[in-house]
Amino acid sequence: MAEIAVLGAGSWGIAVSILLDHNGHKVTMWEFDPEEMKGLRAQREHKEKLPGVRIPDEVTITDQLEPAVSGTEILVLALPSHTVRQVVKRVGGFRLRDPVVVNLAKGIENDTLFRMSEVLKQELPPVLHNKITTLSGPSHAEEVARKVPTTVVVAGFTEDVAREVQHAFMSPHFRVYTNSDLVGVELGGSLKNIIAIASGICDGMDLGDNSKGALISRGLAEIIRLGEKLGARRETFAGLSGLGDLVTTCISKFSRNRFVGEQIGKGRSLEEVQSGMSMVAEGIRTARSAFKASSI
DSSP states (O other), X not given: OOEEEEEOOSHHHHHHHHHHHHTTOEEXXXXXXXXXXXXXXXXXXXXXXXXXXXXXXXXXXXXXXXXXXXXXXXXXXXXXXXXHHHHHHHHTTSOOOOOEEEEOOOOXXXXXXXXXXXXXXXXXXXXXXXXXXXXXXXXXXXXXXXXXXXXXXXXXXXXXXXXXXXXXXXXTTEEEXXXXXXXXXXXXHHHHHHHHHHHHHHHHTTOHHHHHHHHHHHHHXXXXXXXXXXXXXXXXXXXXXXXXXXXXXXXXXXXXHHHHHHHHHTTOOHHHHHHTOSSOOHHHHHHHHHHHHHTO
C-alpha cells in the first residue's frame, strides 16, 4: 500500500482516486475550490461530472495542498494541462518525500510548446526529474469509474519508475503497459484531441462515416509526421496512446473534444460552446501549440 495524492477532483481525478482506493492505497484527493471541496465531502459524489459514482469514504478530500502532498509516495496530477505549471510550481516549494510523479494531463503549453513532463522538470526539484511519468491511453473517466475494462500505457525516464506506476494502477479492469517513448506517449495523447474536434465537426455537419473514417486515418498520418519531427518514435502512435486513444476520442459520447467540434459543426461559435461547458476540452489549446510547432 502506498500513500497517494491526486491533485484535481474533476471526473478524471475522481475516477483515478476510486481506482487507487480499490487497489488498497491510501488516497488523498485535492480540490482547489473550497466550496467544491465541501460539496464533494458532503455528498461523496460529483453529480454533474460523474453522476451515480460514489467516492469511497476512505478517500480523503481536501483543499489544502501542502498537507496533501507532503507525505505522499506517489503524486498524481489529474489537472487541465494549462494549470499544471502553476500548481506544480507551488508543490515544488514544499518539502516532499521524493514521490513518483504521474502526469495525466494531455496537452502542450501554448507559449513554450513544452510537453507536460518538460513543464514538470522545470518546476520540480532535480531529485524528482527521473521520477516523472505520464500515463495515457483510451480511458474516459466515466467508464474507468464504473470499472469498464480499460487499457493504458505509462512512460517515464526510467523503466523501474514506470513499472512502479504500473504496479500501483494495475487492476483486473485497468491494465497498464509500459513504454520507453515518453515523447511519443505524451504527443499521442495530446494531438489526438485536435483530430477529435474535427471528428465532432463531421458529426455536427452530418458528413457520414466515410468522411469520418478518412479524417481519423489521415489525422493519424499527420500526428505521426509531427510526432517524428518532435522526437517521437513512429511505432508509438500505433499503440494505446496513439491509434487507441485517437479512435476512442473521435467516436465517444464522453469526449469533450468531439462535443466541441460537433457543436461548431452545428453552427455555434467556439466561445458559445466553451461558455456552456464545465469541463476542459484540451484540444482547443493544443491546436494552437501544434500549429506553432509544425511551422518551426
